Amino acid sequence: MSAIYGPLAMTILVRSLVLAFALVLSVPACNAWSSVESGPAAAPARKVKVDRASLPVLELTDAELSRFKQGDALFEAVVRESDGLGPLYVRDACSACHVDDGRGPGLVTKMAPRQGVQVELEKLLPFGTTERPYAAAGAKTPLLAPQDSRLVVTHRLPPAVFGRGYLEAIADQDIERLAERAAARSGSARGRLSRLKDGTIGRFGVKARISTLESFVVDALSSDMGLSSPAQPEEPPGPEGLRDDHKLGVDFSAEQVALLRDYLQGLAIPQREPSTGLGPALFAEVGCADCHEPELRTRADYPVRALAGVSAVVYTDLLLHDMGEALSDGQHEEGAKPREFRTAPLMGLRFLPSLLHDGSAKTVHEAILAHGAADSEGRDAARAFLALSSARQAELVSFVETL
Ligand code: HEC
Ligand code: HEC
Structure with a gap:
């Protein structure tokens, strides 16, 4: 086992206890929202709501749960130079950018040529479009956005990672069906598949540029943390030309990559309260x-049995949509254009400190308004939302907040 496990024993223990506690609480109602009575017997009972984002899917087998916990420890682990951190990196732990499996606080800074600039991308940004602000393992020169008026610099906030096993498990045919339906629609909302070069459908990343969680782990290890793995044995290029760090060979083993994948696959969609009001009907009526x-x-043949052949309440079509110039990040990724983004899955929004790919919306109401630009596919829905009475707007917003 890697050195990474040693100092982590305590963290693992504490997290397992927390997990066990949460599971015990959630058993009777099969629901993490279960309430427990607390306080001395004579005092009036106080209801305590248990609501956490980082829980495993309840029906995982014991073997899956054991791998989930090991993957959880890796996800939390702060990597050091002896683990292969660097030469350049953005953060030293998955959890630094996905705290409690959510969004942030760590984020990524992206660079792109300004609209109309004709210079080749490789000339402007020879080491890629992502800042890597920290250097380790003997490297001295971080990769920062050059002072260049031909470049635009934007921030990309991490999406949450919970519930992503369900996104991976959705059958290709269903996404293809949604793309056909979108093409035939008459309103502003369209949408198209992110078909990758290898023929698979992109599902992950804000521009749906990667199709599986395992490939995403490999990509995140490499580009966010400067950690190589068997599928990505070389460190990404940097200004000093350093292609390795202080650890000989690959930094993360295939088994460690698989544990991280199993962890992501096993993360539940945060619990939703059953909706009683008009919210769901309004959500459909205005076109959300x-x-x-x-x-x-x-898919019936998805390898995690608990997620196979079930109905997944994901609130996304996994398609790319043109959200207009105001939301553009200037990035071309796989087939996606600067203004195109994957429909954000609406899950556990209450755990996210800000919304949209750049965190520019602080509330659901603001996020909806950001859909409404004249050149955005979301404009019809945003207009229909604004045409509702303020009471109904509030009802729709509070429904979305519980998702
Ligand atoms: C420096 C911050 C940072 C670190 C560290 C980081 N991520 Fe991310 N993560 C992001 C950002 C930003 C995105 C969106 C990437 C994109 O759009 O391509 C993302 C996206 C993801 C997604 C896709 C979620 C979705 O909805 O499509 C997964 C899965 C993920 N990260 C897992 C990991 C794992 C596992 C690690 C550790 C090996 C990790 N991340 C480390 C910032 C980070
Ligand atoms: C044309 C397709 C489309 C329609 C219609 C649409 N959305 Fe979105 N929605 C998106 C896309 C794409 C994103 C991601 C945009 C980004 O990250 O910049 C998004 C993001 C969001 C977010 C932010 C989620 C997060 O994790 O940051 C919320 C909230 C949201 N939409 C709610 C709504 C509501 C409510 C409606 C109806 C009034 C609606 N959307 C209609 C495509 C759509």
Whole structure:
């Protein structure tokens, strides 16, 4: 086992206890929202709500749960130079950017040529479009955005990682069906598949540039943390031309990559309270559901049995949508253009400190308004939302907040 496990024993123990506690609480109602009575017997009972984002899917087998916990420890682990950190990196732990499996506080700074600049991308940004602000293992020169008026610099906030096993499990045919439906629609909402060069459908990343969680782990290890693995044995190029760090060979083993994948696959969608009001009907009526497809079936042959052949309440069509110039980040990724983004899955929004790919919306209301630019596919839905009475707007917003 890697040295990474040693100093982590305590963290693992504490997290396992927390997990066990949460599971015990959630057993009777099969629900992490279960309430417990607390306080001395004579005092009036106080209801305590248990609501956490980082829980495993309840039906995982014991063997899956054991791998989930090992992957959880790796996800939390702060890597050091002896683990292969560097030469350049953005943060030293997955959890630094996905705290409690959510969004941030760590983020990524992206660079792109300004609109109309004709210089080749490789000339402007020879080491890629992502800042890597920290150097380790003998490297001295971080990769920062050059002072160049031809470049635009934007921030990309991490999406949450919970519930992503369900996104991976959705059958290709279902996404293809949604793309056909979107093409035939008459309103502003369209949407298209992110078909990758290898023929698979991109599902992960804000521009749906990667199709599986395992490839995403490999990519995140390399580009965010400067950690190589068997599928990505070389460190990404940097200004000093350093192609290795202080650890000989690859930094993360295939088994460690698989544990991180199993952890991501096993993370539950945060619990939702059953909705009683008009929220779901309004959500469909104004056209949010055109893109934020509430429910999709998963493949019957998905390797995690608990996620196979079930209805997944994901609130996304996994398609790319043109959200207009105001939201553009200037990035071309796989087939996606600067203004195109994957429909954000609406899950556990209460755990996210800010919304949209750049965190520019602080509330659901602001996020909806950001859909409404004249050149955005979301404009019809945003307009229909604004045409509702303020009471109904509030009802729709509070429904989305519980998702
Ligand atoms: C420096 C911050 C940072 C670190 C460290 C980081 N991530 Fe991320 N993560 C991001 C950002 C930003 C995105 C969006 C990337 C994109 O759009 O391509 C992302 C996206 C993801 C996604 C896709 C989620 C979705 O909805 O599509 C997964 C899965 C993920 N990260 C897992 C990991 C794992 C596992 C690690 C550790 C090996 C990790 N991340 C480390 C910032 C980070
Ligand atoms: C044309 C497709 C489309 C329609 C219609 C649409 N959305 Fe979105 N929605 C998106 C896309 C794409 C994103 C991601 C944009 C980004 O990250 O910049 C998004 C992001 C969001 C977010 C932010 C989620 C997060 O994790 O940051 C919320 C909240 C949201 N939409 C709610 C709504 C509501 C409510 C409606 C109806 C009024 C709606 N959307 C209609 C495509 C759509």
